[in-house]
Amino acid sequence: RKEVEQDPGPFNVPEGATVAFNCTYSNSASQSFFWYRQDCRKEPKLLMSVYSSGNEDGRFTAQLNRASQYISLLIRDSKLSDSATYLCVVNGYALNFGKGTSLLVTP
């Protein structure tokens, strides 16, 4: 079983829609979790850390479910500029990156 698994998508949604991504991890001892965003042919950039109590940053909400070993990212009121690949990241001896979920927001 891979350490971090994500649905690769693509998720095609209209502007203004709400979209959610899930990511499962295998190491129950993992302590730190992140969501990154990667635009085409660019480096990944930190979107947000994921805390046990859940956290929100504007239109973005991240949740952690330790019992089921998954993290989620919710994007409300999608914008065209949200189109990108979203990477789930879980700590290990180094951070373990999921392969990413592709999001395309259409007019």
Added chain:
Amino acid sequence: DGGITQSPKYLFRKEGQNVTLSCEQNLNHDAMYWYRQDPGQGLRLIYYSQIVNDFQKGDIAEGYSVSREKKESFPLTVTSAQKNPTAFYLCASSIRGESEQFFGPGTRLTVL
């Protein structure tokens, strides 16, 4: 400006040649990492270093070598032993091993 830099942005080499990719950070981070990304794929860890003068192999270290003589620098050498070196190479750093990582802009290596 604080950040992490990689050079060059694009690099072309002939098959059989070794090539060294540069990675420098002025964030005072202890940990540094090298990843490889192939088209449509996720990031794969090549090498990482938690502290100066120490580094460990990642998942795909064969055909690569690194050094960590200075805290701010972590160069990666792609040797002729690497069977398929054409890829997008990303360097990252973090305050410590389990902290969030910050990436450089990457180097696109093409071996002809």
